Amino acid sequence: MTDNAVTAHTAPTSITLLGTGTMGTALARAWLAAGHAVTVWNRTPARAEALAAEGATVAASAAAAVAANRLVIVCLLDDASVGEALEGADLTGRDIVNLTTGTPAEGRARAAWAEERGARFADGGIMAVPPMIGDPASGAFVFYSGSAELVEEHRATLAVPAGVNFVGRDAGFAALHDVALLSGMYGMLGGVAHAFALIRGQDIAPKELAPLLQGWLNAxxxxxHVAAERLESGDFTTDVVSSLAMQAGGIGTFTRTAEEMGVSTELLTPYFDLMRRRVESGHGDEDNAGVIDLLRVRGA
Known part of the structure; x- marks a missing residue:
C-alpha cells in the first residue's frame, strides 16, 4: 500500500541526508518545506551551499552528519560510495534508509553490513524523477524493504517527498521491484522508439501518431494482469485471444515493413526470436506469457 505525502499535522523530525545531487537536493527541499530540520553532507561541499541558504545544516563530514540524527537518509552515486561515506561513522542506534540505486544483492549485503554495526536498515527504490519529489499529485513513490519497524516508525516522515510502498523484509526487494518496473518502462520505450522510427521521413507528424500510440499502449x-494470472496459475492456454503461433506467423510483416522504411529491427528481433522459440517447442496455442520463462537462466 502506498501512502500519500505527509499532512501538515505531522510532527517534524530531524533528518540527516547524505548526498545532495539532483535527487538528494529535491528530497532535502521537500523535508525543509515541510518544517523538518535537515542536516546534509556532500562529498563536494559546494553542492550543499544552496540548501544551507534554505535552512539546512551542512555537516563537515559524513560521520558528523550521521552523529547529528537518528534517522539517516543516504542518496549517493552507488553502493561503493555508500560504504565509503558510512565507513567511519558510528552507526549504533541509527536508522539507515538507503535510497541509492543498487541491485538486490547489494541491498541485502548492505543491510547485513549496517546491522552488524548496530543500525536498523531499509533499502529504497525511488520511482520518480526529481521534479516529482514533494508533489503529492505527481504519483511519486518509493519502494522500501528491510526493517518493517524502521519504515513504520518513520512512515510519515518518509512520505513527505514521495509515497511509501513497503514490499517486504527481504532488503533486496526494493531494488528488485525498482528494476522490474524500470525494465518494463525501457521495453515500452524500445517499442515506442521503433514506432516513431517507422514514420520518420513520411508525411505523418509524430504529434499525430503520439495519441494513437499512447491509446493503444493503454489498451x-x-x-x-493476464500474464501475472497465467504465471501464478500455470495455465497458459485457457481463453487465449491471440495465439503465439498466429502472432509468430506475422513477424515477417514487421520485418519487411521495417526494411521498406529503412529501419533496423534490433529492438524487436530479440522478442520475436523468443516467440519463435516458444512456438517451435510446441507451445503455439499459448499467448505471450509463455515466453517469460525462456528468459530465466538455467538453474536460476
Missing part, C-alpha cells in the same frame, strides 16, 4: 496494458 494493451491489461495484458500485464
Amino acid at each position: 494493451m496494458s491489461s495484458l500485464v
Whole structure:
C-alpha cells in the first residue's frame, strides 16, 4: 500500500541526508518545506551551499552528519560510495534508509553490513524523477524493504517527498521491484522508439501518431494482469485471444515493413526470436506469457 505525502499535522523530525545531487537536493527541499530540520553532507561541499541558504545544516563530514540524527537518509552515486561515506561513522542506534540505486544483492549485503554495526536498515527504490519529489499529485513513490519497524516508525516522515510502498523484509526487494518496473518502462520505450522510427521521413507528424500510440499502449496494458494470472496459475492456454503461433506467423510483416522504411529491427528481433522459440517447442496455442520463462537462466 502506498501512502500519500505527509499532512501538515505531522510532527517534524530531524533528518540527516547524505548526498545532495539532483535527487538528494529535491528530497532535502521537500523535508525543509515541510518544517523538518535537515542536516546534509556532500562529498563536494559546494553542492550543499544552496540548501544551507534554505535552512539546512551542512555537516563537515559524513560521520558528523550521521552523529547529528537518528534517522539517516543516504542518496549517493552507488553502493561503493555508500560504504565509503558510512565507513567511519558510528552507526549504533541509527536508522539507515538507503535510497541509492543498487541491485538486490547489494541491498541485502548492505543491510547485513549496517546491522552488524548496530543500525536498523531499509533499502529504497525511488520511482520518480526529481521534479516529482514533494508533489503529492505527481504519483511519486518509493519502494522500501528491510526493517518493517524502521519504515513504520518513520512512515510519515518518509512520505513527505514521495509515497511509501513497503514490499517486504527481504532488503533486496526494493531494488528488485525498482528494476522490474524500470525494465518494463525501457521495453515500452524500445517499442515506442521503433514506432516513431517507422514514420520518420513520411508525411505523418509524430504529434499525430503520439495519441494513437499512447491509446493503444493503454489498451494493451491489461495484458500485464493476464500474464501475472497465467504465471501464478500455470495455465497458459485457457481463453487465449491471440495465439503465439498466429502472432509468430506475422513477424515477417514487421520485418519487411521495417526494411521498406529503412529501419533496423534490433529492438524487436530479440522478442520475436523468443516467440519463435516458444512456438517451435510446441507451445503455439499459448499467448505471450509463455515466453517469460525462456528468459530465466538455467538453474536460476
